[in-house]
Amino acid sequence: MIFRKGTYTINGVDRMVISDIENETLAQVLRRIGLTSIKIGCGVGQCGTCTVLLDGSPVRACTRKFKSIPEYSKIETLEGLGTASNLHPLQLAWIKYGGVQCGFCTPGFIVSAKGLLDVNPKPTRQDVRDWFTKNNNLCRCTGYKQLVDAVIAAAEVMRGEKTKDSLLFEMPGDKRVYNTHYPRPAALGKVLGVTDYGDDIDIKMPPGTLHMALKWSDEMHANILSIDTTEAEAMPGVVKIITAKDVPGPNEMGNPLFHPRSLVKQFHQPVLCDKEVNRLGDAIAIVVADTRKNARAAAKKIKVEYEKLPVYKSYLEACLPGAVPIMGIPSPFGFQPVIKGEPTADIFDKAGEPASDVHVVEGSFSSSRQPHLSLEPETAQGFYDEDGRLTLAYKTQGPHLHQLMISMILGLDQSQLRVIESPTGASFGAAMGVETLAYVGVATMVMKQPVTLTCTFEEKQRVTGKRPASFCNSKLACDSSGKILAHEFDFVSDLGAYPWGAEGVYVKSARFSLNPYNNPNIRGLVRAGLSNNSQATAYRGAGSPEMYTSGEQIMDMMARKLGIDPFEMRYRNIARPGDLTNNGYPFKFYPLEDMMNKMRPDYEDALKWKKEPATPGWKRGVGVCVGGYHVSTPADKSEVSVEIDPNGFFTYYNAWADQGQGADIGSLALVHEALRPLGVTPDKIRVVQNDTKTCPNTGIAAGSRSHFFAGNATRDAVKKLMDAMRKEDGTYRTYEEMVAEGLPTRYEGLFSTIGSGLSQLSPDTGMGDPMPDQNFIINIARIEVEEATGKVKVSAVHSMADVGVIGNYLAVDGQAYGGLMHSLGFALSENYYDEGKKYGTPLGCGFPKCNDIPDDMTFEYHETPRGNGPFGSGGASECFQSVCHVCVLNAIADAVGVRIYELPALPEKVKAAMEAKAAGREYAPGKYYLGQDYHEVLEDIEANPVATKPAKLSDIEIARAGH
Structure with missing residues (x-):
């Protein structure tokens, strides 16, 4: 090893550095001397988390050899930008506009943005997006829009057009934190670069x-x-x-x-x-x-x-006759039927009869193994x-x-x-x-x-696990007005090498085929099987994006066959009061008619946009989809605790894991709202989270459950505390008075759906009422397709969601835009296979850059208060990633008249489909062989029921499921 001593101007100060000039990178040296705002994410220069300014220019420090950096070079990192008491406008703007979610990419983005504003103090939004794209600054949480918002706002302050005060949150007159844009408590450490993630702790x-x-x-x-x-x-x-x-x-x-x-x-x-x-x-x-x-x-x-x-790279190979079972487990090994209404075969058979008003479309669809x-x-x-x-x-x-x-x-x-x-x-x-x-x-x-x-x-x-790949043969019957008459599907979830959490993935899929619609007659089968790829695990929207891939496309195919506008087709079929879910129970609420009425003008504007002249060589299309997700399961519970401390402080304990989705602000908003009768200010609340030694079991951060369950448990805990604090005259005891009177100062809160009357899906029919709440979303996408290459550019996505009363707009916006970004990646670029170095990098897996995601993204919230939710809130996250990928696929079909049945819709697939159409052929997979004919399986299930009522849930299942 050869070492070198050198002097470098780091954050404005000359520092002596001794480095291993043969092996160390700039990122390694800076982290070693304590500047851990520099994060090493991909390690190959693709993600930008390690961005620093070197003599004013952004460089990716993880690949820059330190020996190549001349002595006395000027190096700037986030640690040199601002302090906790004097934040730089970029840091303030990142907090105000929700640019901070998980915060891992935040240092690289803020430093990169400073590099832009140093050379271009008045950038346009496109200038910002081009800069982040050119410099490989990737973000998986935000969808990029909030980051661009922050740069534009910070630039206005830096030019003197606005003051720093414009970047501060202004407390409303009622001093409420709930249902506002109150900043995340953890954001300060993240914009300063002092939050230590796992490798920093390492x-x-x-x-x-x-x-x-x-x-x-x-x-x-x-x-x-x-x-x-x-x-x-x-x-x-x-x-x-x-x-x-x-x-x-x-x-x-x-x-x-x-x-x-x-x-x-x-x-x-x-x-x-x-x-x-x-x-x-x-x-x-x-x-x-x-x-x-x-x-x-x-x-x-x-x-x-x-x-x-033998290596089976997909379920389609593993289920073939003669295939060697992986670990001795047959493929398929799991089955969940959905049997509702009248026999569907009788309805489909009428399609060939004279004067019949039954129209049928069918297709085979697949979704990719999406990496997180x-x-x-x-x-x-x-x-x-x-x-x-x-x-x-x-x-x-x-x-x-x-x-x-x-x-x-x-x-x-x-x-x-x-x-x-x-x-x-x-x-x-x-x-x-x-x-x-x-x-x-x-x-x-x-x-x-x-x-x-x-x-x-x-x-x-x-x-790590991935979203499971899926394959589905789907069939739909409607009358000439577009009314759904019957639906059949044969769906399989490819769970990879190990069926970890299998039921939580594949059984949920049985809820989501044509989920938002009145679907009276169904014969469907969900199967699960193995392959020699990464195992399946939870991924936002688990089970729903896979199933919507077929359901929302086949709805679109029917609309086009009948000559009905795709928006109108959905409007005629959406669930209205009295309609039942796929699984035979009433919907929790019925907002879709009102939501679609409100979205119709946007859809009409999109159709006008489509008719406007496009860039030469490009075709425009508009896609629509309706989806949503469910909240939790019948086997869920959540515990929190709250205690009064000396001097009017309160400590709130929970194990609501914060993955960047906002458990910090969610916790603060919930407990502050519950404590409002006491006039408690946010600075008097300490939130302690996510340590099994000190925090009760709040359940997993998954299944759109956390805010709903932790919130209800919080209300219970605070009520118990306030009941104990309340004197006979209606005033409240202080901590000292509680202690003097021998009253406990800490109280536990509990919320549970166990024993609430909810039920798992029947293993015989798929009927059941498995969730305490649900949410809905409508997406309208505008896309353009380059005819020469098949490249798809998403120009805009406008959406409306109903997730109940919003607890914190910044947190929900983050889930909304982030979920949308994941959906667009799922639609157009993202995939994973356990082979080749390509899939060991973000860009190799199809990670969208800033310019791959449209700047024109909007979300409206249709806030139907939930009677059983905390302060009217429901569960939010997963509806945002449930269905928008299909919106893009439907828009491609609208633009160039070809349908992409197998995700992702890579340019070469779109081009091949257009070439096939020009040659008079359809670019579509044949019907998938998924094992024994699903009609035969369903007949066997009907002939051999295994349960007359849901099986009793074990403690292990409850703890393992968590939602």
Whole structure:
């Protein structure tokens, strides 16, 4: 190793730096000397989280070798921009306009924006978007719009046109936090770059901390014949190599399957594999060493001898006759029917009869294995705390759920394990997985020392789950007025190598085929099966985007066949009072007619836009879709607690995991609203979150449940506290008076749907009432297609959603625009396969850049108060990512007359479809073979019912489901 001493002007101060000139990058040096606002996300210069200004120009520090930087260069990072008491206008604007969500990309964006304003103090919105696109500043949370808003507003202040006060939140006259744009409490640390995420904690762990690296499978499907660690053990700095024989507990991450129609009741997924591997993300050994570099070098020296087995890259291959079952599990292994109304075959048969008023369309559709693509590395730390408990810090979406699951994996009692959520750089569902926590837990127990793990982006892509791929054969019958008469579907969810959380993914799909409509007669089957790709896991909207891919397209196909406007077709069929859901129960409320009436002028404007002259060589199209999601399940509960402290302060405890969606402001808004009769100001409320040692079990941050459930539990806790504080004269006791009278100062709140009368879907018919609340959304997309290339450009998306009363507009806007961005990526570019380095980078997976997302995005909120929700609120997040991808597909069909049946709609697919149309052919897949004919399966199910009432929910199922 060769070292160099140099002097550099860093944030305006000359600093001496000693660097390893052979190996260190600019990002590594700056982080090593304490400037951890620089984040290493992708590690290959694609995401911009590491952006710094080098002599005034933005550079991606993760790929810039430090030896290439001349001495006395000027380096600017976020730490040099502003202070907590004197924020820079960009930092203030990021807070005001909701530019901060998870905050992991925030330092890179703000520094990049400063670089722009230094050279262009009066940029247009397109100038800002071009700058972020050119400099590869990626954001997965916001949809970019709020970031552009912030730059424009900050520029106005920097030019002297407005004051800094214009960037501050002004408290309303009633001093209310709820239903306002009150800033997120965690935003300050994020815009200053001082919030420590997992990898920042990694490099700041105490002396004696050991570093981990994993030996991953080299094969997608193989038996393990031998594992040779001899050479790896002799590598510098190696302390131990952990294999399956060293794992405390059962070496088992697999979980039970409770659905009565699952052919498998328990599946096997080792923590460390020693007999077989089923995907590239399987881990075979853990290397523990003195440094990350030494651990990684040793992991490369572990030799594994394999016996290759057949590789099935999709369910379509795994379900073929003669295919070898993965882990002995047949594909399909899970079934959920939907049998409603009259026999559909009789209705479809009438389509061929003379004078029949039955019209039929059918098609086969598929959706991709969508990666979550959060930019923070997969990272976790383990240690033993002051009470002797094994403690794991991770970006968990459910501290208590993971406490339960990891304690079972490690053979511990729950009381022996503590789980803490570290500040989190987003997950969108990926942090539901247990793998990373299991690896770190095993290493900590074996070594009895603190350990830390940080994966590369490529490794994170391997180890974390993805949205499952799906395949669907769908069929629709309507009369000539467009009224739905009958619907059939045969749908399969490709869960990858392990059916982790399978029921929470595939069973939900049975709710969403033609979900927002009056759909009287249905014969449908949802199946689940395996392949040798990444396992499925939660992803915003779980189950709904996959099913809407077929449902909202086949509605569009019918409208075009009948010559009915697509908006009008939907308007005629939307659920109205008295109509029942697909699953046979009334909708929770019926806002869609009013929502569509309000959206109709926007749709008519879009049609006028379509007729205007387009750019030469481009065709315009308009798409519409109606969707939504459900809130939670019948098996859910949430606990919080609140206590009064001295001097008029209150502490509020919950385990509402904050993945960037706004659990911090959601918690503050809820408890402040509940405490308003006491006149408590926000600065008198301390929110303590996401540590199983101190916080009650609030449930997982998933299923659009958190605000709804935590909010109701908060109202319960505060009511109990205020009842105890209330004197006979109607005034309230102080903390000192409570203590003097021997009254408790802390009270628990609980909200539960268990025993509420809700029911799981029947495994025999799919009928049931599984959710306490639901939400709806309408999207209208304007797109353009380049005829020469098939490239699709989304020009605008205008939407209206009903998620109840908005608790905080910044947080809900963030979910809305972020969900929309994910939907557009799902439609046009995003996919993942466990092969090739392409999928180990954000752009390789199709991550949209700023200019890939339209600046013209609007959301209106139709705020129907929920009678059973906290302060009228419902659940929000997932409706925003449920269906808009289909809006784009429908708009493509409107623009160029071809339909893209298989996601994503890459330019080459669109071009091939247009060429096929020109040649008189249709570019469409044939009917998918998904296993035994679904009519036969449904007949078998009807002939052999397994339940006359929902099965009793076990404690494990309730804890595991969490929603």
